[in-house]
Amino acid sequence: xxxxxRRRQILDRSAQLFATKGIAATTIREIADEVGVYSGALxxxxxxxxxxxxxxxxxxxxxxxxxxxxxTSRTLPPVERIEALVLLALTTSENYRGATTIWQREGEYxxxxxxxxxxxEIADEVEKAWREAITEGVAGGIFRDDIDPEVFYQLIRxxxxxxxxxxxxxxxxxxxDLARDITRIFVDGFRPRTG
Numbered sequence: 001x002x003x004x005x006r007r008r009q010i011l012d013r014s015a016q017l018f019a020t021k022g023i024a025a026t027t028i029r030e031i032a033d034e035v036g037v038y039s040g041a042l043x044x045x046x047x048x049x050x051x052x053x054x055x056x057x058x059x060x061x062x063x064x065x066x067x068x069x070x071x072t073s074r075t076l077p078p079v080e081r082i083e084a085l086v087l088l089a090l091t092t093s094e095n096y097r098g099a100t101t102i103w104q105r106e107g108e109y110x111x112x113x114x115x116x117x118x119x120x121e122i123a124d125e126v127e128k129a130w131r132e133a134i135t136e137g138v139a140g141g142i143f144r145d146d147i148d149p150e151v152f153y154q155l156i157r158x159x160x161x162x163x164x165x166x167x168x169x170x171x172x173x174x175x176x177d178l179a180r181d182i183t184r185i186f187v188d189g190f191r192p193r194t195g
Contacts, residue, residue: 007045009035011059014052015098023053023106053102054117057110060099064092065122072129078137079187085130086160087179093164094175100164130157143190156186 013034032039093100137143
């Protein structure tokens with residue numbers, strides 16, 4: 001097998017194992033067994049289990065951040081930008097199901113890996129994009145000013161973050177459909193009251 005293909009196989013199978021068993025409970029031997037090589041052969045591709053985890057995070061965060069930059073470069077109005085960010089989060093979670101599941105199970109460990117791999121600043125770009133859209137919406141009178149923007153951000157972020165646990169895109173209900181519904185539910189409650 002081509003070294004690039006083997007490396008990809010190691011990452012994909014590791015992500016499945018980490019998501020199912022947890023990082024600490026997964027051994028190098030189990031990863032090697034999953035890809036059909038001796039344990040020592042894994043070290044030709046990755047120096048440690050932590051290096052595998054870091055690479056999984058790097059792929060996920062770099063793709064998420066690049067797509068986020070595309071959204072923010074379009075200067076969409078706040079509501080449309082929030083919907084685009086919701087769709088981005090749902091799509092990226094689907095594309096990186098293993099990394100997302102690992103992150104949900106072991107958030108603190110994953111955040112430590114981000115810091116160690118100098119990825120924290122890149123990851124913060126996504127949070128900044130959400131906060132800027134919300135702040136602009138409040139400043140422009142699109143969103144209410146009597147609700148703490150931090151509360152709105154945390155609630156919508158958590159709803160989107162948990163959605164992949166129960167939502168699987170289908171022909172009847174796509175990620176775009178869910179993104180639109182999540183945005184409507186949250187934004188409608190965050191709009192100024194009339195009368």
